[in-house]
Amino acid sequence: xxxxxxxxxxxxxxxxxxxxxxxxxxxxxxxxxxxxxxxxxxxxxxxxxxxxxxxxxxxxxxxxxxxxxxxxxxxxxxxxxxxxxxxxxxxxxxxxxxxxxxxxxxxxxxxxxxxxxxxxxxxxxxxxxxxxxxxxxxxxxxxxxxxxxxxxxx
Amino acid sequence: xxxxxxxxxxxxxxxxxxxxxxxxxxxxxxxxxxxxxxxxxxxxxxxxxxxxxxxxxxxxxxxxxxxxxxxxxxxxxxxxxxxxxxxxxxxxxxxxxxxxxxxxxxxxxxxxxxxxxxxxxxxxxxxxxxxxxxxxxxxxxxxxxxxxxxxxxxxxxxxxxxxxxxxxxxxxxxxxxxxxxxxxxxxxxxx
Numbered sequence: 001x002x003x004x005x006x007x008x009x010x011x012x013x014x015x016x017x018x019x020x021x022x023x024x025x026x027x028x029x030x031x032x033x034x035x036x037x038x039x040x041x042x043x044x045x046x047x048x049x050x051x052x053x054x055x056x057x058x059x060x061x062x063x064x065x066x067x068x069x070x071x072x073x074x075x076x077x078x079x080x081x082x083x084x085x086x087x088x089x090x091x092x093x094x095x096x097x098x099x100x101x102x103x104x105x106x107x108x109x110x111x112x113x114x115x116x117x118x119x120x121x122x123x124x125x126x127x128x129x130x131x132x133x134x135x136x137x138x139x140x141x142x143x144x145x146x147x148x149x150x151x152x153x154x
Numbered sequence: 155x156x157x158x159x160x161x162x163x164x165x166x167x168x169x170x171x172x173x174x175x176x177x178x179x180x181x182x183x184x185x186x187x188x189x190x191x192x193x194x195x196x197x198x199x200x201x202x203x204x205x206x207x208x209x210x211x212x213x214x215x216x217x218x219x220x221x222x223x224x225x226x227x228x229x230x231x232x233x234x235x236x237x238x239x240x241x242x243x244x245x246x247x248x249x250x251x252x253x254x255x256x257x258x259x260x261x262x263x264x265x266x267x268x269x270x271x272x273x274x275x276x277x278x279x280x281x282x283x284x285x286x287x288x289x290x291x292x293x294x295x296x297x298x299x300x301x302x303x304x305x306x307x308x309x310x311x312x313x314x315x316x317x318x319x320x321x322x323x324x325x326x327x328x329x330x331x332x333x334x335x336x337x338x339x340x341x342x343x344x345x
Contacts, residue, residue, distance in 0.1 A: 008332040012306060014313035014324070039339040043288070046342070047307035051289050054192035057202060059184065066180065066206045070213050 002026075002033055012038045157338045161225035165297035169217035176216075179225075181259055186309070187233055193304045194237040196293060202238050208233040223318060231306070238297050288341050295334050303338075 003023050009015050010023045012049050159175075161182065167175035187208055192201035213233050219228060292300055301320060305311045313331070317324040 005328055005332045008335045009313065009328045012313060012331060012336075014331075021157055036339070039342050040335045042342045043335050043338045046285055046288055047292070047303065047338075048310070050306060051193065051292075052286070054189055054201065055198040057188060057198070060208070062188075062202065063177075067339065069206060069210055070176075073214065095313060109177060114293065119239055124238070 002030065004036075007033060007036050008040050011037055011044060156158075162219075162221050164226045165212070165216050165219045166221065168213060169219060176209075176213055179212065183226075183229060184209075187229075190230070190233060190304065190309060191237055194234070194297075194301060194309060195240060200240060205233065205235045206340075208236055221231060224315075227315050227318045230309070230315075231321065234301050234305070234319055238301070241297055276303070288338060291338055291341055292334075295337065299330045299334040299337075303334040304328055306331060 003010075003026055006015060006019060006023050015023065027037060106126060156166045159178070161179065164179045168179060184205070188201055189203035191205045191208075192198060195201050195204065208229065210264045212229060219225070236304075292303060295303065296321065302316055305319060306313070311319070313324050313327045317327045320327065
């Protein structure tokens, strides 16, 4: 049996000593494999001797472009860089304070507006039976049109 | 930093954002990187772009370089993977842009299925032509076979290092090399 795959590895010097000895022993008695080895050797030798040369390149421009790409990549990814711990903690605290402050103030402001409006219209409101539906009091648009609602109810 | 500073030591410095170390590494590898990328892509602009991208990856990820492999192996792996990805993407676009009658053709016909090219024994440039045909045939090999043969014949990497670059076993590299060389032998036989 011919050691096909091992023949190229034999030429490439990629076999362990024991494998190499086994292939070498086979080659002594196999003319076909000897020819395959010679041809493989010729292929690798020619490829190693020289190949097509790539077009010349302006290495100065190559380096300048590469530096620009490195700097551009650095600028683009500034937000993923690790933020210093103190800065990060400060940012988190600021966000939390703003959130708590905002949540705390918003209902107070709304309640103040509603109370002012309802207080101003209380005498009027007392005249309408429709006000028994208290959920309407939450709808300032409904309160604004209570006159029409009241007339419709009569 | 001297010329004797190892690639691995330079890479560790690049990981600490030492730009001078990066410049030295680029100067050491830019010629090889461009040549290897060109051998695999056969387009100067693509080779330039992909080799620069490989250096960019080195700059970004050098901090993660463990140093248990040689820098050259690690770098070649990045570069060869980028080249193979680039070819894959190129094939996709080429297929999309091809005329319908061309679309059914593979990127290049397999060498095994091709008739032997005509050869004129009286040609004084026969040897050079054989060499040109040999490299043209290398271009028609499968991407893995081409990478293996170029890394071995041109970059003189041993099969163990090629296996690390291609992320496969050494036995697989031997198979790639064997198939590549078997395909190319017929051209030498006619010489």
